[in-house]
Amino acid sequence: MKKGFAQEFIGFLVVIISVVLLSLFFVSQGALKGGEVTRSVGGRNLDESANLALMALFNNEPRSFDKTYIEIAIDSIYQGENKTIVFYGKDVGVASSKQLLTSLFNDYLGEDRWGLKIETSNANIAYGNRISKREDVYNYESKIPLPGDEIGKVSLYVV
Amino acid sequence: MLSKKGISIIAITFIVLISSIAAISWIFYNTYFGSRYQLNVLEQSKLDTIFNEIEKGKNYLRQSLIYSSHESLSEFAASGGNKPWICNTPNYPTLVETSECLANNTKYKVNTYFKKYSIDLPLNFNKEKFRDVKYIVTSSDLSAGKYDNGDFDVEITEGGIILNTEDISITDGLNLKKEINKNRFWYMYNRFKEWSKDNVFGQGICDCVAKCSGCSCAKKTAETAFNDLRKRFDKHVSCRMMKDCCVNQKGGMCQQSPCLDWKQNICSIDCEMKPTSISSGTDSSTSVNSITGLVTNDNCYQIVPVENKLAAIYTYECEDERFFVPGENGPHPLTFRVNAFASFRDLDGCKKKVPCGTCPGPCICPPEPSERDEEPPEYNPTENPASGPDIDTDTDTGHDDPGSHNNPEPVNW
Numbered sequence: 404m405k406k407g408f409a410q411e412f413i414g415f416l417v418v419i420i421s422v423v424l425l426s427l428f429f430v431s432q433g434a435l436k437g438g439e440v441t442r443s444v445g446g447r448n449l450d451e452s453a454n455l456a457l458m459a460l461f462n463n464e465p466r467s468f469d470k471t472y473i474e475i476a477i478d479s480i481y482q483g484e485n486k487t488i489v490f491y492g493k494d495v496g497v498a499s500s501k502q503l504l505t506s507l508f509n510d511y512l513g514e515d516r517w518g519l520k521i522e523t524s525n526a527n528i529a530y531g532n533r534i535s536k537r538e539d540v541y542n543y544e545s546k547i548p549l550p551g552d553e554i555g556k557v558s559l560y561v562v
Numbered sequence: 563m564l565s566k567k568g569i570s571i572i573a574i575t576f577i578v579l580i581s582s583i584a585a586i587s588w589i590f591y592n593t594y595f596g597s598r599y600q601l602n603v604l605e606q607s608k609l610d611t612i613f614n615e616i617e618k619g620k621n622y623l624r625q626s627l628i629y630s631s632h633e634s635l636s637e638f639a640a641s642g643g644n645k646p647w648i649c650n651t652p653n654y655p656t657l658v659e660t661s662e663c664l665a666n667n668t669k670y671k672v673n674t675y676f677k678k679y680s681i682d683l684p685l686n687f688n689k690e691k692f693r694d695v696k697y698i699v700t701s702s703d704l705s706a707g708k709y710d711n712g713d714f715d716v717e718i719t720e721g722g723i724i725l726n727t728e729d730i731s732i733t734d735g736l737n738l739k740k741e742i743n744k745n746r747f748w749y750m751y752n753r754f755k756e757w758s759k760d761n762v763f764g765q766g767i768c769d770c771v772a773k774c775s776g777c778s779c780a781k782k783t784a785e786t787a788f789n790d791l792r793k794r795f796d797k798h799v800s801c802r803m804m805k806d807c808c809v810n811q812k813g814g815m816c817q818q819s820p821c822l823d824w825k826q827n828i829c830s831i832d833c834e835m836k837p838t839s840i841s842s843g844t845d846s847s848t849s850v851n852s853i854t855g856l857v858t859n860d861n862c863y864q865i866v867p868v869e870n871k872l873a874a875i876y877t878y879e880c881e882d883e884r885f886f887v888p889g890e891n892g893p894h895p896l897t898f899r900v901n902a903f904a905s906f907r908d909l910d911g912c913k914k915k916v917p918c919g920t921c922p923g924p925c926i927c928p929p930e931p932s933e934r935d936e937e938p939p940e941y942n943p944t945e946n947p948a949s950g951p952d953i954d955t956d957t958d959t960g961h962d963d964p965g966s967h968n969n970p971e972p973v974n975w
């Protein structure tokens with residue numbers, strides 16, 4: 404009788420352990436998936452923010468200038484020695500592209516998380532932080548028109 | 563009665579069966595719903611990427627439209643629309659002509675920008691050029707000054723972007739509209755147009771011709787016209803005037819006329835001279851003191867009309883410092899430059915003292931020296947009546963040789 408009981412007990416134990424291991428496996432898979440989903444959602448949110456910031460660069464206009472942010476940035480590169488300041492006439496005054504762009508991208512992406520580079524035939528100007536090449540850097544690029552039928556590029560780096 | 567062994571086998575089988583069903587269900591669920599969901603996400607991700615590229619393209623084209631419009635306005639202003647705004651009579655480009663010229667130039671520039679645009683992703687990308695551009699400016703609003711600071715729309719239509727992959731194809735028709743502001747093109751156009759209509763320059767040159775005057779009178783006329791132009795602008799606009807050329811000639815005798823167009827190619831611009839409706843303010847009729855009864859002696863003479871011809875081209879340039887407009891060297895003041903051209907002749911603009919019988923008309927015979935009460939009036943010039951027409955150099959300016967056409971002298975005010 405004891406032999407039969409022990410055999411059954413071992414059998415029962417094997418089944419219990421198998422079920423437990425199987426359950427643990429399924430739960431860990433779910434947990435991992437959750438982590439991936441969280442990361443995926445986080446990445447998507449950052450992606451959305453960066454795209455919105457890039458759209459704002461082309462479509463939003465700071466007050467009293469009646470010009471888009473990208474236009475102010477390009478004009479400041481083309482006019483004069485200081486590539487981050489532009490004069491728009493007696494009625495409008497001076498615009499600082501550095502100040503305006505820093506404020507815009509800090510609102511969308513937070514400080515220290517972004518870098519912007521504008522490449523023109525005249526000069527290349529960088530705003531924000533220097534972003535080194537890492538795996539977790541998101542890069543967004545867009546072509547930009549320049550005065551005189553030329554074409555340039557704007558690159559946004561986000562960590 | 564079941565043995566214990568039988569019961570344990572049933573229990574084990576039951577548990578294994580339940581576990582297997584659970585495992586198979588979970589695998590089936592992940593395989594079917596998970597991978598299908600993954601496929602959907604992948605498809606959506608592709609679409610998101612394509613739509614993003616289209617939005618980037620639109621952003622690029624909107625900015626291109628802004629630059630193209632400002633450049634077209636600047637080019638038109640700098641050249642005056644490639645025609646003199648005074649060609650004896652007012653000759654300014656109408657609103658329709660101006661809008662069409664601006665629209666054509668803007669369309670060309672936007673399509674040039676569009677041609678240069680490309681994307682870096684592995685997608686098939688095709689473009690359809692824009693076919694129509696409109697400057698939405700009405701005559702009534704223009705006269706009312708609604709566009710004095712810009713604030714007018716430019717619309718470009720019938721363009722397109724086509725993006726496709728192996729299994730997705732998206733076509734987006736492009737119609738864009740942007741408001742152009744902080745550009746005083748129409749403000750300056752309006753004032754130059756009114757100045758051209760009043761035609762102080764043309765009328766003044768005609769008066770010079772009728773008064774037997776030359777290039778010094780033309781210069782005074784140009785200055786009067788300049789002052790008339792200057793007072794039409796506000797304090798933000800500075801103007802200057804440049805002389806391009808001036809030529810003065812004398813012609814044949816014995817005829818009379820009002821101001822007539824003088825077609826010459828010494829000091830000339832290619833423009834169509836409309837029938838002259840200008841008459842000089844100076845009475846150019848020959849007034850001759852005639853003595854009844856012909857007394858023939860060696861001192862008799864005639865006062866005869868002599869043709870006077872005068873042509874002048876002046877450039878008027880005004881610069882607006884209120885708003886700077888985009889340009890290849892960065893934002894700069896908008897410069898509006900127009901030419902004023904007048905070329906007139908008056909067959910009796912001058913008078914000349916010649917021997918009797920040169921022209922039909924009365925002869926003047928002064929009395930004998932003992933009976934003389936007063937000196938006869940003096941007339942200029944006193945060339946040999948047998949000589950033909952010649953070019954007169956105005957000593958006031960000293961720059962009236964025919965070669966001065968390409969050497970404008972700026973006069974800053």
